[in-house]
Amino acid sequence: MTEHDRGRHVRAGRRPWLGVASAAVLCCLAAGAARAQTLAGSVRSAAEGAMEGVLVSAQKAGSPVTVTVVSDEHGRFRFPDGRLAPGRYALRIRAVGYDLAGPHAVELGAAPAEVALELDRTADLAAQLTNTEWFMSMPGTPEQKRPLLECMSCHTLERIVRSTYDADALVPLLKRMAQYANNTTQGRVQPRIAEREVRDDLAQRLADYLATVNLSAAAKSPAGAAPTSVPSSVPTWPYELQTLPRPKGRATHVVITEYDLPRATIAPHDVRTDAQGNVWYSNFVENFLGELDPRTGANHDYAIPVLKPDFPTGTLDLEADADGNLWLGMMFQAGLAKFDMKTRTFQVFPVQPGLNDSATQQSMVMPRAFAVDGKVWSNDVARQSIMRLDLKTGQYERIDPFKLLHTGHQHSPYGMAADAGNNLYFMDFGDENIGRVDARTGATTIYPTPTPKSRPRRTMLDDRGRLWFTEFAADKLGMFDTKTESFKEWKVPTPHTYPYDVFMDKNGELWSGGMASDRVLRFDPQSGRSVEYLLPRPTNIRRVFVDNSTSPVTFWAGNNHGAAIIRLEPLD
Amino acid sequence: MRTPRLRRKDFGKLDRAWLRAALIVAAALAVPGLACAGGTGLSDDDQGNADEGPSYFGFVREVDGPGVADAKVTAELKDRGALVTRTDILGVYKIPGFGKDINPNDVSIACAKDGYKEANTVRRPQGDPKDPIEIECYLKKL
Numbered sequence: 001m002t003e004h005d006r007g008r009h010v011r012a013g014r015r016p017w018l019g020v021a022s023a024a025v026l027c028c029l030a031a032g033a034a035r036a037q038t039l040a041g042s043v044r045s046a047a048e049g050a051m052e053g054v055l056v057s058a059q060k061a062g063s064p065v066t067v068t069v070v071s072d073e074h075g076r077f078r079f080p081d082g083r084l085a086p087g088r089y090a091l092r093i094r095a096v097g098y099d100l101a102g103p104h105a106v107e108l109g110a111a112p113a114e115v116a117l118e119l120d121r122t123a124d125l126a127a128q129l130t131n132t133e134w135f136m137s138m139p140g141t142p143e144q145k146r147p148l149l150e151c152m153s154c155h156t157l158e159r160i161v162r163s164t165y166d167a168d169a170l171v172p173l174l175k176r177m178a179q180y181a182n183n184t185t186q187g188r189v190q191p192r193i194a195e196r197e198v199r200d201d202l203a204q205r206l207a208d209y210l211a212t213v214n215l216s217a218a219a220k221s222p223a224g225a226a227p228t229s230v231p232s233s234v235p236t237w238p239y240e241l242q243t244l245p246r247p248k249g250r251a252t253h254v255v256i257t258e259y260d261l262p263r264a265t266i267a268p269h270d271v272r273t274d275a276q277g278n279v280w281y282s283n284f285v286e287n288f289l290g291e292l293d294p295r296t297g298a299n300h301d302y303a304i305p306v307l308k309p310d311f312p313t314g315t316l317d318l319e320a321d322a323d324g325n326l327w328l329g330m331m332f333q334a335g336l337a338k339f340d341m342k343t344r345t346f347q348v349f350p351v352q353p354g355l356n357d358s359a360t361q362q363s364m365v366m367p368r369a370f371a372v373d374g375k376v377w378s379n380d381v382a383r384q385s386i387m388r389l390d391l392k393t394g395q396y397e398r399i400d401p402f403k404l405l406h407t408g409h410q411h412s413p414y415g416m417a418a419d420a421g422n423n424l425y426f427m428d429f430g431d432e433n434i435g436r437v438d439a440r441t442g443a444t445t446i447y448p449t450p451t452p453k454s455r456p457r458r459t460m461l462d463d464r465g466r467l468w469f470t471e472f473a474a475d476k477l478g479m480f481d482t483k484t485e486s487f488k489e490w491k492v493p494t495p496h497t498y499p500y501d502v503f504m505d506k507n508g509e510l511w512s513g514g515m516a517s518d519r520v521l522r523f524d525p526q527s528g529r530s531v532e533y534l535l536p537r538p539t540n541i542r543r544v545f546v547d548n549s550t551s552p553v554t555f556w557a558g559n560n561h562g563a564a565i566i567r568l569e570p571l572d
Numbered sequence: 573m574r575t576p577r578l579r580r581k582d583f584g585k586l587d588r589a590w591l592r593a594a595l596i597v598a599a600a601l602a603v604p605g606l607a608c609a610g611g612t613g614l615s616d617d618d619q620g621n622a623d624e625g626p627s628y629f630g631f632v633r634e635v636d637g638p639g640v641a642d643a644k645v646t647a648e649l650k651d652r653g654a655l656v657t658r659t660d661i662l663g664v665y666k667i668p669g670f671g672k673d674i675n676p677n678d679v680s681i682a683c684a685k686d687g688y689k690e691a692n693t694v695r696r697p698q699g700d701p702k703d704p705i706e707i708e709c710y711l712k713k714l
Contacts (some may be wrong), residue, residue, distance in 0.1 A: 404653045404670050406624045444653040448668075485644055485656055 039089070039108060040078040041115035043071045045098060050075025053246030055094040055256075056117065057536045058106070060087045064260040064297040068536040070252035080255055084108055094536050095119060096128050096243045124234045125241050130538070131157045131516040135496035136242040138213045147206050149473065149498060152515040154184045155561070156538060160210060161237065164219035170207035174198075181312040182363075182381075183331055185561055187265045188285045190312035193332070194359035194382070213239070244494065244517070250531045253571040258536060259297050261563045266290065268558025268565055270318035270543035274341075279565055281558050282318040282328055284542075289315070289328065289339055289346075292565050307333045307350050311358075317416075318543070321367040329378060334360040336378055336389060338367075349389055351396050355380070362387065364414060369422035373439060377424045379413040386413050386426065386437055401426070401435045401444040415458035415501075417467060419482065425467055427456035434467065434480050450487050451476060458501035458543060470499040470512060477502050477510055477523060492521060493530050500541060506548040511555050513541035520544075520555055520568055533568055541566075626676060627669035627704045632659045632683045635691050635710045639663020643685040645709065649678055659683075669704075676705055683709035 043054040052073045059066040067084065071077040086108050093100045098119040106115050122128060129137070134157040135145060148157060154177070165173060178198045181190040211217075215235050259279075261268065267284035274280065279292040288301040306313065307330065315337070317329040326339040335350040351360055359382035366377035370391060378387040378396070386399040402411045412430030419425070424437040428446075432454045436445045449456060454471035456478065461467055467480040471489065475497055479488045492499055492512070499521065500514040512521040518539050519532040540560040547554040555568040632643040645665040648654040659665045670679065681693055688711035696706040 401653075404649060404674060405655070406669060406671060408624075441651065443651060446653070446655045448655070448657055450658075486642070486658065 038079060038081050038112040039084050039106065039115070040076070040112065041117060043075045043077065043093070043095075043117045043119065045119040045121075047121060051095065051098075051119065051246075053095065053248055053252055053534075054098075054117075054119070055247075055534060055536050057092045057094070057258075058084060058089040059092075060085065060089050064262070064299075066258040066260070066536065068256040068258070070247055070254060070534075072252055073249070083255070086110065091115070091117070092536075093117065093119065094128075094534065095246055096133075097125060098122055125243070126158065126162070126235070126237070129158065129241060129243065130518045132494060132496040132498075132518075133241070133243050134158065134161060135516065136244075137237075137239060139239050140209060140213065144209045146473070147202075152498075152540070153182060154180065155186050159186075161214050162235065163210075164215045165211070166216040167204070167207040167211040170210055171200075171203050174203045174207055178203075181332055182361075183267070183284045183312055183314040183316070185265070185267050185285055187563075188267075190285065190314075190332075192359075193311055194357070213237075247532070247534050250572065251533055254533050255569045255571065256533070256536060257294070257567040257569075258559070259292055259294060259299075259565040259567070261290070261292075261565065262299050264563050266563045267314065267560050268563070269314075269316050269560055270545075271556045271558045271565060272318060272320065272543075272545045273547050273556060274324075275549075279556060280318065280326060281565065282315040284316060284560060285312075285314040287313040287315070287333070289318075289326065289337075294565075294567060302339065302344065302346070304328065304330070304333075304337050304346055305348050307335055307348060316363040317365050319365055319367055322369070322371055327365045327367045327376070329362045329365045331363055332361050334362060336362060336365050336376065349376075349391075349394055351380075351387070352394075355387075355396055355398055357382075359383075364416045364426075366416040366418045366424065369418045369420060372420075372422040375422060375439065377416055377418060377422075377426075377437075379416070379426070381412060384411045384413065384430065386424065399437060399442055399444070401437060401446070402428075404444070405446065415456070415469060417459050417461035419461065419465070425459065425461065425480075425482065427459050427469055429455055429457050429472070431455070434469070436482075447480065447485065447487075449474075449478060450489055454478070457499075460503055462504050466504075468502050468504050468510065470502050470514075472498055472500065472514075475499070477512060477525075479525070488525070490523065490525060490528070492523075494519070494532060497521070501544045503544050503546045505546045505553045507553070511544055511546050511553075513539075513544050513557050515540045515542075515560075520557070522555075522570065533570070535566065535568075537562060537564075539564075539566060624672050625670045625674050626698070626702055628665075628667040628679070628681060628707060629704050630665060630681070630696075630707045630709065631663045632665060632685075632709045632711060633663060634688075635712050640683075640685055640688070640711055643683050643688075643709075643711065646682045646684075648680050648682065649674065650680070676701075679705075681707040681709055683711060685711060687714055688712060689714055 043051045054071040055068050056077045057066050057068040069077045069079055089106050099122045101118040101120045131152055175198050179192050181192050184190045268281040269284040270282045281290045287304045291300045312332040315328040315330055319327050325341050328337045334356050338347045361381040362378045363381055364379045370376050374391045376389040380387050387396045389396050410430040411428050413426045414429035415427040417425045422439040426435045432449050432452055434447045451474045455473035457470045457472040459467050459469035465482045469478045471478050475492050476489045498514050498516045499512045502510050502512040504510055510523040518535045521532050523530040541557045542560050545556040552570045557566045632640045640663045641661045643659045646654050646656050647667045691710040691712040694708045698705055
């Protein structure tokens with residue numbers, strides 16, 4: 001069995017019951033769809049005249065759905081016919097360096113509407129920078145900036161650079177944050193139960209660096225004044241703020257739809273669609289599996305049983321098995337969950353007591369080929385090990401894939417794929433390796449990536465036995481051919497992108513996204529041609545998914561910090 | 573005046589001397605850091621551990637010929653696992669090595685490339701047990 005791993009649709013059962021609020025939205029949108037109108041217009045500024053590459057977003061009052069298009073080389077934009085129902089729409093733009101002067105809203109009636117948007121230079125450029133642009137702007141060596149890669153998991157870099165803490169104040173803050181679970185967001189902080197050791201010298205080194213790039217020097221006030229993280233006026237930094245260019249040409253040929261989820265605390269992590277077009281997502285901080293109907297914006301939560309009540313909640317990896325049922329890595333709840341698509345019920349597989357302690361963490365699950373031997377793959381982040389669940393006994397076995405290697409290296413089995421024989425391929429996110437575990441013998445083969453310290457993250461296995469993966473710390477996309485046991489690597493076009501995941505679509509193009517750049521990368525490994533689609537809002541992307549059933553294909557991802565699901569439709 | 577001509581085997585000696593020196597320098601520059609169980613922390617540096625098994629290096633060459641680039645090199649512990657890498661443009665491979673519990677004599681090196689078959693491997697004498705182990709692997713054209 002080959003999987004074209006995540007391109008497979010999961011099979012959906014009966015439609016779930018929809019909440020009252022969601023149903024109201026459904027009626028409103030469905031009624032409007034029959035009388036949908038066109039909105040078009042122009043974008044200009046005094047500084048540039050007609051502007052290309054400005055994202056124009058329209059959100060109907062009371063609707064969770066925002067549609068975005070991008071202005072062309074003449075400064076013109078047009079929403080697709082049928083996308084916007086009559087009503088009052090709030091308008092917003094994204095063009096770094098600019099704010100929308102007006103109009104901020106438009107009334108769509110029976111006839112097509114035309115608006116002329118005027119932009120002004122922004123007074124607060126820093127508020128518009130992506131994490132990538134902060135990485136570009138901040139002085140410092142790659143070694144100094146490297147620890148900040150972990151910060152993006154919970155918050156933006158803007159939060160750091162706007163702080164006025166000096167090094168002495170930062171040290172205890174860093175130590176406190178190191179005790180938060182990976183599945184922490186600003187909306188929901190989840191302390192770890194098992195305390196982590198943080199070396200004083202490393203905390204001090206990082207604090208010393210951060211104090212050179214934040215506002216602590218500018219905020220030096222009379223002795224005794226308390227530090228604050230909220231400067232009173234628009235601040236300036238002791239270095240030039242650098243920005244990426246606006247989209248041009250092909251990067252403007254796109255329609256982006258954002259579906260706001262009903263609670264700001266929802267942190268969509270992995271996203272995939274089913275054959276009915278519904279969207280399923282793991283929730284990184286709440287113990288729910290989410291389902292979104294993109295036709296209506298309606299959301300449904302399926303509560304996952306809580307296994308360890310005092311521990312952080314939320315799930316990470318969301319995978320489909322060969323029967324179309326969904327599986328989730330339960331993180332600090334310590335186990336795996338299977339969601340039956342017909343009965344809409346969960347079966348949970350807790351890690352047994354002998355292997356389950358206060359640090360146990362299952363971020364990944366790989367059920368794709370369990371029919372071969374009745375085994376499902378997972379990991380234990382805390383032990384830097386592979387876990388394998390025997391579905392007959394419900395017992396896990398621990399496999400240390402690095403036991404033969406030098407000790408003292410930080411390893412972390414992360415993204416996973418299984419081949420037709422249920423042999424496991426995994427990414428060593430902590431280091432620079434791809435690993436293979438033989439399903440029959442348990443023997444491990446380690447393949448170092450050509451680029452050292454690449455930190456391979458998530459992966460997919462295509463029909464030709466090629467693993468496509470991201471090299472998070474190396475800013476590269478990678479391919480490992482499992483047949484020839486050879487690698488290829490491609491640098492992403494924008495430095496400091498730090499790609500999280502990649503997906504090969506039916507046309508052989510790669511799609512990628514991450515936590516830094518607010519951009520979706522589309523890359524043709526044959527030609528080297530790439531296009532980067534800017535997203536309308538700050539968007540923390542984790543797992544990416546491409547629906548191959550549409551033409552052109554449709555890209556999906558979650559906004560992990562923004563409680564939204566993103567649909568990106570290229571127009572070519 | 574004619575410059576004395578170096579024979580191929582002389583190049584091999586120079587290559588090995590250069591490689592050995594480079595590896596010793598690289599090992600000396602290894603920076604200790606934090607190893608952190610959860611995969612995240614305030615640094616992604618590694619803690620070097622001096623009490624480890626030796627690393628492996630060498631050339632993959634054609635028999636009586638030049639180094640072979642992009643050849644697959646497998647360092648295998650029979651039935652326990654393996655580490656697979658590829659040679660660089662000069663035909664050089666480097667394998668960081670295994671843990672201290674692994675007897676280097678149990679580690680076998682094999683090389684492969686399309687259009688070739690492995691002829692033999694030659695393990696150079698090791699001075700100190702902690703020194704990198706040099707193993708040359710020879711390929712023969714099919």
